[in-house]
Amino acid sequence: MPVAFLIRMDGNRESDCWELHPDLNTIGREPANTIIIKDPTVSRQHCQIRKTGLSYTITDLDSQNGTFVNGKRIIEAKLKHGDEMLIGKFIMRFMDEEGFRQTVETESDSKRMLLKEKEKHNVRLDVKKWYITVRLKQIEQTTFLEESYYLVGKSRECDIEVSGWNVDKIHALLINRGYEVRLLNVSDNKSIQVNGKEIPKKFTFTGDGSISLGGYEMIIFSKE
Secondary structure, three states, rough: OOOOEEEEEEEOOOEEEEEEEOOOOEEEOOOOOEEOOOEEEEEEOOOOEEEEEEEEEEOOOOOOOOOOOOOOOEEOOOOOOOEEEEEOOOEEEEEHHHHHHHHHHHHHHHHHHHHHHHHOOOOOOOOEEEEEEEOOEEEEEEEOOOOOEEEEOOOOOEEEEOOOOOOOOEOOOOOOOOEEEEEEEEEOOOEEOOHHHHHHHOOEEEEEEEEEEEEEEEEEEEEO
8 A cells, every 4th residue: 555654854854754643643742643743843633644545635623823735834735755844943845755765865965965065066065053143223132053943933832033023933944954043934924035136936145144024134144
């Protein structure tokens, strides 16, 4: 019987993997769920993934922080191989059996190819220590980004809390990859400015930069 997998990503690495049941899979904090994620950004019953025929469908269960597929908030969506879901502050990747097998078999080869390509163009993959300074008028606070993921928004459960009428509960996600920081805008229709220019959905920081959101200015910078 064909199977599918849900993989929790840690930066650009895979940290956990679950084989999906052939019927219904529930995700949330409660112990009764099929996939248990004990984190306050995840609702007790956050979402479910159900198999119908040969396809899988994810449905949000009226969760507090919402369920996102490929950066878009959803109520229900069909999943295809490689889709990325944001559940609370966690990125999950959906893989069917064939795609999962290919990923496992080629992961080491892909990393070697990436390193060769970087060396070819004399690009160093130096791991940096990233910081963010959040400013509002005369008040500012600097945080060392030691975790892989940081939620940005006006929800109290966000790691970086900002307010404003044009700020969503969960507005953006910062992904710390060591050698770069990726900004993903997960708001349905509200923008973010990076370095003074509006971005559609994502931006990658390889050096210092600024983020403007809801009257707040956030300075991203690194130290090697």
